[in-house]
Amino acid sequence: MVPSIQIKGIREGLLITFGEGSWEDVQHALLEQLDQQADFMRGARLAIDVGSRPIKAADLGRLRSEIQDRQLTLWAVLSESPTTVQTAQTLGLATRITKPRPDLTIAKVETNLHGGEQAVLFRRTMRSGFSIEHIGHVIIIGDINPGAEVTAGGDIIVWGRARGILHAGSGGNAEAVVCALDLSPTQLWIAGKIAGTPQRRGKAQPEMARLQNGQVIIESWDPKKAR
């Protein structure tokens, strides 16, 4: 008999429900599924619902490391068995999925731009500990505070103060630029090149950083020169 495994997408990642079968069988079936769908699952956060099975710490720990070996994260175990719940808590796993995650991800507003380029728009303050990575352009209406990180394959445009770590053209795109109303980042990278960040003199003004002859240069925004 092949044990059944259900995988379903939830707000917090993927929820895997184990059907009938012994722990060994379902575990085996799960890992097989994960291997088969490795591309689809990459980097996913998994929650597993084991039903009423009592699971020992050693078994759960082994499953967790198997999952980690596949570049996935096991973050929650749901069960009606008090033993399993306790085991999961000992291993530092969540036992409920209704609780909001400590680190937030935001629903991305993806738009297809001309030429098939992609961009995301964020309309909020990026606080310390927040990180965004996007293959296309990133546009932020709000501040990027120190301790926040923004990595974009394309340009980064900040309608606000940019004070965190910014990396534009992260895939090696040397045409990428970073624009901000107040550009005073902790670190600024363009296509893998880091910029020196001189202390600001006087009042903040809109600036644009780009790569010129392999060096990051920062210029104040000149509407007459605008492309």
Add this chain to the structure above:
Amino acid sequence: MAGKVVTITSGKGGVGKTTATANIAAALATAGQKVVCIDADIGLRNLDVILGLENRIVYDLVDVIEGRCRLRQAMIRDKRLPELYLIPAAQTRDKSAVSPSDMIRLCDDLRPEFDWVLIDSPAGIERGFRNAVAPSDIVVVITNPEVSAVRDADRIIGLIEAEEKGPARLVINRIKPGMVKRGDMLSTDDVLELLAIDLIGMVPEDENVLTGSNRGTPVVMDGKSKAGQAFNDIARRLNGEEVPFLKLEDEGGLFGRLSRWFRNGGRNE
């Protein structure tokens, strides 16, 4: 009327969470409100000391949650302020003894009986912090006017937003007006510019706070010190009163800027 659950947190340690909890609680109780404080800093309890109730602890928070006593038995009543109660933390356990849902259940039991449930959060962003924030209706973030404390406050405010408990309210503690004037300390404006949340208190540095903590008498109880006055104002603002900000010594500039900020309706953008 159901009571409000207020969590006092900061991210960084030593900025005055426990002192603020004790003082705001004492101020609310003095105003005739029924208040219970919960010390969520399991393993490193302090709130009992600052409230001067250390030698009366029999049962604690973990005893309640694990069912070794009834809720009533763990609540210590303050002799000076009969409307003030404390549920102390366990000292011999750690943060994992309590879960966020335990805290939610506990606060649901307390809400009908009290006007205010104040939770003193431990430092950090791990389990203890999540326990403290899970049941809260209002989160108060305490920070000091120094760069590291403000960074941590920013991180904590982000986490509070992620838990959908925002927007948090801000208290800036231990301000030294003289240093701000000389440009050696971050000004209130500098802090607000970065954190971009509503300010509900500015507390000046005051030696009476330390002596009060050592004696187990929150500084609001003596009624004379500036810090006590500031904590009292925070309690009144939590209660929905419009209270103008205390004029900090030789700091006309700051007050002027701040009242301007207030006239703008609390927006600093």
